[in-house]
Amino acid sequence: MSRSVKKTVTDLDLHDQMIALGDAAKAAQKILQRSSHAVRQNALKAAAAAIREAEADLLEANAADVAQAREMGKDDAFIDRLALDEGRIEGMAAGLDAIAERPDPLGAIDQSWDRADGMHFDRVRVPLGVVAVIFESRPNVAADAAALCLKSGNATILRGGSESRRSVERILQAVRHGLEKAGLPAEVVNIVPTQDRAAVGELFRMTEHIDLLIPRGGRSLVARVQEESRVPVLGHLMGVNHSYIHASADPKMAQEVVVNAKMRRTGVCGATETMLIDRAIASEMLPGLVHALSAAGCRVRGDETAKSICPEIEAANESDWDQEWLDAVIGVHVVDGVDEALQHIDQHGTGHTECILASDQEVADRFLRDVDAAIVMHNASTQFADGGEFGFGAEIGIATGRLHARGPVGAEHLTSYHYHVRGTGHIRP
Structure with missing residues (x-):
């Protein structure tokens, strides 16, 4: 009698892989949303410590990415965006520490008022849900995006460029270490498990799993995301x-x-x-x-x-x-x-x-x-023009549109709100 073998995510076809990834992110986000601010702070601080401890491994991974990019003929400006050194790694870790120390955006009351009949209204900050980020060469985007989403109670799905793959994977290992040390599921932070370009198209259609999609890259990437995505997009246009x-x-x-x-x-x-x-x-x-x-x-x-x-x-x-x-x-x-x-x-x-x-x-x-x-x-x-310089700890991008968020996008900008209405038996005539 044959035994069934449990399939891993990588055993599935691309569509099913992405759905499994989305399911895992949604489930983890529900746990994260219920976590205390102290737990999220501890996760960020542990992730920062893990990044510092992994400096040698991260430099080695990044050196391989840079060597590959040079072989591909990438210009000096591209290499500068891709390259990490001790100072940039410390900057990433310090950014996570700074995000940890920021006020908790969840549960913050934006507005509060009372009606003449005594009914009370609060507008309260809540997470967006699952945020997907598509980015190109800069590996520090992975740390910033994961940390800001963690702080604001959102799960993340990250899809970096092939040029920074080794660096991004090593950074996210450190962030996941922080999550697990704080007792949170590792699936709060996820990476698309393939460099197949079709995976990006899958992200565009995952309306039941992803609540916001953020592109970080050149004009062609942003234009494609804005034109093709069925998921709401927070645009980060190039800086002329x-x-x-x-x-x-x-x-x-x-x-x-x-x-x-x-x-x-x-x-x-x-x-x-x-x-x-x-x-x-x-x-x-x-x-x-x-x-x-x-x-x-x-x-x-x-x-x-x-x-x-x-x-x-x-x-x-x-x-x-x-x-x-x-x-x-x-x-x-x-x-x-x-x-x-x-x-x-x-x-x-x-x-x-x-x-x-x-x-x-x-x-x-x-x-x-x-x-x-x-x-x-x-x-x-x-x-x-940088979220760290604005005091946000880091940024997930510079939003150039006019809706939801504009300028450097920090943790508080990755929230929405709902209303709490408190009565004493009020009925509507």
């Missing part, structure tokens, strides 16, 4: 960001901020890609700005006016204004004041992060009010 130097800007401050905004890390979505400068100060300030950027290793591409002032720069073309370079390249466009700067941003910006450098507070306030972007800076580098 501008630093606008108004005629009232302090020259030294403007130069320092623009060089940092472009060159601190060129491969992040918060990097400035286009510098706008008022015509009234272009002849005076632009040569120094170009020199400082060039000295930092940046190629400068300018419009006709910019090139007439600084002949050594490259000539820009119209398509440059829509480029997310993610590299040591910046476009320079000369404008006639704040109106033209806002018009250029409206036409070419992606709603991510915009900056004005100005001493004129009235002009700065107008820019802050009128520019259409998730984050608007005044006299500060666009590189601050």
